[in-house]
Amino acid sequence: MPTQPKLTRFKQNVLSKYQIYNSIFMTLPFDTISKTGVLLPLFHETCEKGFANGDNPTTIVETFFKKYQARRSEESQISLLFRFIQYIERQVVLFDAIEDAAFPIVNNMDGIGTLRSLKEAIKSEDKTETLKAYLEEFKVRIVLTAHPTQFYPGAVLGIITDLDNAIKSNDLLKINDLLAQLGKTPFFKHKKPTPYDEAVSLIWYLENVFYESFGRIFDYIQQNIFDGNTIENDIINIGFWPGGDRDGNPFVTPVTTLKVATRLKHTILKNYYTDIRKLKRKLTFREVDNKVADLEAKIHAMRNNNNSHLLTPSEFISNLKDIKDIIIKEHQSLYLNDINSLINKVHLFGFHFASLDIRQDSRAHDAVFNNMVDTLIEHGSDIFPENYHDLSEKDQVKILSEIKGEINLDIFQDEDVLKTLQTIKAIKTIQETNGERAANRYIISNNQTTLNVMQLFAMLKLVAFHEDLTVDIGPLFETIEDLENAPQVMEELYTNPNYAAHLKKRGNKQTIMLGFSDGTKDGGYLMANWGIFKAKERLTEVSRKYDVTVIFFDGRGGPPARGGGKTHQFYASLGPTIEDKEVQLTIQGQTISSNFGTQDSSQYNLEQLISSGIYNRLNENNIGMSEENRMVMNDLAVRSYKTYSDFKSHPMFLPYLERMSTLKYYAKTNIGSRPSKRGKSTELVFSDLRAIPFVGSWSQLKQNVPGFFGVGTALKHYEDTGNFEKVKQLYNSSSFFKTLIENSMMSLSKSFFDLTKYMADDPEFGEFWKLIFAEYELSKRLILKLTGYKELMEEEPAGKASIDVRESIVLPLLTIQQFALKKIQELQKTNPDDKDQIEVFEKLVTRSLFGNINASRNSA
Missing domain, CATH: 3.20.20 (TIM Barrel)
Incomplete structure (x- = not known):
């Protein structure tokens, strides 16, 4: 049976399942407010129709209450909006889990960019020896950072994993229970995590995902490319920043660093201990059983006492190789793959797990x-x-x-x-x-x-x-x-x-x-x-x-x-x-969590990274940019930079971010241990702004300025001077420029200016909003002209479909956020002493940040 297109696989295995499980989720009785699950779809529909009619978020929220909940007091209305936010956050989690479960079906695990595909392509070109030589020196290192762009607590990550497994096996009863558990599990953190907390939450991925996926990849390379022979190079390894990154984070101390290193060592020893115990159940033969038992005892003692002198990684490997030799000579190589796999893991992770x-x-x-x-x-x-x-x-x-x-x-x-x-x-x-x-x-x-x-x-x-x-x-x-x-x-x-x-x-x-x-x-x-x-x-x-x-x-x-x-x-x-x-x-x-959150997605994306680096080296046709292309690329960059710099220097730039966006609310979200800006100045200074809240604020506005601003103006110069063919030539012959344009398309796809169209009438910020919108329209028109597409991301329909679903899920959330921001602005003008009322709306803004942050996870 022929493989169906990726978009079809996405619709069947993600979209349709989401619609089914979401309908179950909506009927679960979570809270004291009746009919929240019934009212949210009505609110969602009101948002969609309202924006299509050109209404602003305030009108949309007021229309909804007038039409469906006219008897509610204002306090009860606000309470319902908070309930909507809670539901939507959990809908995002549900969609995450379904997408994770379907990952190996939607993505071809043996397709282009995977190791199997690379091996076959190299074999057909008779370049296996060249590939081996490259793999003996080539490395991929992914470095996990503590930068706070997601806020799921550990309990929610656990539910996502369990949901993923239940969805894979279509276990409806378990899914029902997990959705109920999800509804009752708190998402909001009442205090900021410490750097050590951040490290522990990321070590979860090392222990439960990377330990297996790195091992699988290395085993595959050894068996299928090196014919089972030893590889000196580790090829893939992990770097780790939580507990070590003290840039702008006064809470990272030397004690934290030592504590994190101890936790990393303890965790890798725990994983080795689990594997040794599994081996012990299999290697029950003469001359081998006592050697395995001895290793088990040493690893156990090191775990409990943090005694590093019982065994070094090289001694551990040496002992395993002794066992391997006996197995080959005396026991018909029984369970040889299990021993090799553990040797490879010790080779990859040592006693440090991550650097x-x-x-x-x-x-x-x-x-x-x-x-x-x-x-x-x-x-x-x-x-x-x-x-x-x-x-x-x-x-x-x-x-x-x-x-x-x-x-x-x-x-x-x-x-x-x-x-x-x-x-x-x-x-x-x-x-x-x-x-x-x-x-x-x-x-x-x-x-x-x-x-x-x-x-x-x-x-x-x-x-x-x-x-x-x-x-x-x-x-x-x-x-x-x-x-x-x-x-x-x-x-x-x-x-x-x-x-x-x-x-x-x-x-x-x-x-x-x-x-x-x-x-x-x-x-x-x-x-x-x-x-x-x-x-x-x-x-x-x-x-x-x-x-x-x-x-x-x-x-x-x-x-x-x-x-x-x-x-x-x-x-x-x-x-x-x-x-x-x-x-x-x-x-x-x-x-x-999106690219490396499960063993399947982790393995797939790591293989893509390894293959992309190797293709870059083996591709004899990739001779770099021609001189003419370089001149066009440079000119586009310079023109784009001038446009962006002028925009950044606009007198309304910082006031707009400070007063019309969610920038100042990032500090209140408790999603990371680091302060949200570098300096101690009470005034907003551009150089103090961290990239995450800066980019995140534009994302919450659904304006995504850093991903496109200046691109349209730079392209327009070539259209105006009749030289657009030069840019087309650059796009068609440079995969570097093509990738940049495709990424910019993704930023444009995630923009939704109808949300903030009301700002065009603002006496103070109206012209500034129009400036941004004009550059968005220009960039979109000229990127479509450049690519020949009829719509953005036409070349990646499954990715676009995923973004569309996520954007649809969070639409009510963004509407509530803009409604609350507008209320705060009005109260600060008309009734600045009403601190309690302002605080309620500020809480609405802060709570609405999370779901949108997490919903944008398919962006890399």
């Missing part, structure tokens, strides 16, 4: 470093000359690169200095207990100069790594200006004899992180992506010049506006001018 990255802002380091120097000079230390601060930056760098000595932490009083220096000590401790891979990278965000890197270099050596620095320093370049300066900074580092010697000891590899999120916030969509592309080319060139392999680590978020989008296509499109021995990227928030 804990430390991250801090260069400005915070600078303050700490200068305070440290002053304190050392005051105490008579001769590590730094007394005139250190008066020296030129070049002379300071020279001193730092030749630094020697040890410092005593007891002499420091400043809390920030102690936290930074004790964190460095913690890295050393973690390496000693969990292995070097457990914590061996320090990221400097907002890195601007060579001095930023060398300050950290010196601190690491003085505090804990005196002669042998087993930590990689990764500068993170974020703004458009920093990306321009990045190659010069790296050249200064590569030509510094002491830093070059450090790199040589580290295998002549240099990690450089590039920030798509802040880049987009700073420079707009096209310029951020093009700026990073060009920076990567120049950084590749300068690194190759000094025989250094540069490893690009991409700070990509979930939605396209934060650098996410069609990630696999992005990596497959880079071409030969960009170093590609490793693919490293951050995964965060709803992107973790």
